[in-house]
Amino acid sequence: MNEIEQTRNPTGNSSNPPLEVHDLTVAYDQKPVLWDIDFELPEGSLTAIIGPNGAGKSTLVKAAMGLIPASSGYTLIYGKPLDKQRHRVAYVPQRESVDWNFPISVMDVVLMGRYPHLRLFQRPGRDDRDVALAALKEMGMEPYHKRQISQLSGGQQQRVFLARALAQDASIYLMDEPLAGVDAATEDVIFQKLKELRDGGKTVVVVHHDLQSVPDNFDRAMLLNLRMIACGPVSEIFTDENLQKTYGGRLNILSQMIEESRQQRFVRESES
């Protein structure tokens, strides 16, 4: 098994890729919504999952995390089955399924990111608090650390859950629309942070809706619409043809958008 993995891994180093999903098919109530998804992601990459509403993006992330049953397929984390490796994956869902009125402070939520580093029965210590506080600071939420979490705005809550993922100090980050509902300034900070994670050798996967910002911010993309349309470096697969296949008839608007963003970038670059 290990030998096969190695020959499949073109970078030549002996380690397995951080995240591979093979042969994944998912059905809700017998109706398949994801067909035969197969991909591997390299270490130190920042990938956007792209596709229209209902394309199965969230389903893909959840099934890869083993949160919903799959009809077939499996996930490997550094070549090992997911179950023992969960702590190495930080997941931020599209909508948090938490109890907002739970008696818990912002700080406590972020501290939960440290739990995978603790043994059963062990309590978080000084170091864990420092990590959690640093993560809050990065998301600009430190002044709120004592608040009960329902007493925050939607965007602030989103930032708290991103801070929780950061505090987990995982190897792989799966984020389902982390930018939904945050303001432009926060968006910049988050993109900055995602790139920092990538440069630190982490594998980051983000479900993302804003096509215009993909070429500037991501190095890989997965185009998804029930099937995998394309998966690879943005420069290679972000083509009109692939986007047409992913979004169907809405291509015209799209190519316009991309053209516009190209021009904007050109203007910005020539200005500076």
Added chain:
Amino acid sequence: MITSTAWIIITAILVATSCALVGTFLVLRKMSLMGDAIAHAVLPGIVIAFLLTASRNTFPMLIGAGLFGLLTVWLTEELSKKGRIFHDASMGIVFTTLFAIGVIMISLFAANVDIDQECVLYGEIAYVPWDLWVWRGTNMGPRPVWILGLVLVINVSFITLMYKELKTYSFSPQLAATLGLPVGLIHYGLMGTVSFTTIASFESVGAILVVALLIVPPATAYLLTDRLHRLLLLAVFFGITSAVGGYYMALWINSSIAGAIAVVNGLQFALVFLLAPKYGLLGKKLAGRRIRKSGPEMISHPEPNDVRKSLS
């Protein structure tokens, strides 16, 4: 020697403390009535244990009841997971069916079964001092006190050892799963402690008071704090004070002790509901008035509007 009054109060305090601890997590998981469901659904277990051992020995009954308690929890989960049924509806289906089976078993074997249904519903804490445990000829004191003491030790150890797991799981089972915490152990551990607490308690205080003690003190405490550890401590405080207060109220008005404890529970809740500084009616009203008087600068906003500033 410990007087019978003291034994009764000790029993009430043990029940109240155990119930407040596990009840807090039930209330937070929005499964408040699980205790009620378990208290009813264990009836077949008790009858079966009684028929098998032909005695009113407590331990077989506790085991029979414990198994049926877990069966209730498991069936409820499976029904709502696999079928198109809401969790609370599924709980209703399971516990009423099991309870009915128990009722039918009693009427079928009525001749052999000496189970006082009044006693199951209302309990009789006043008889606790005379339900003695004699071990190798030595009088060890009331048997329920030993059983309830054991249950309390189990509950306290479970909650202190698994505190962070329980906290995460009650906050969001999905988050607990993605963090790789042992969700099965947490869930069935919690439901197991709820089962044993319910069963051990209702023998002395009755099914209705168990439900009151599981739900009302945590619900009262929830109006007073935003932190889980304080919530647990406050719930225990309300549980214990209602137990002691209820005992003396029962003496004073010459009524059932279990009933009086439940009434004190209700009074505590009503008082806190009205007067709690932040989440009570009065507190909300006062806060509204203060803000209207002083204008928007009253509201403290530690707002770093531009998060980039806090980064540099």
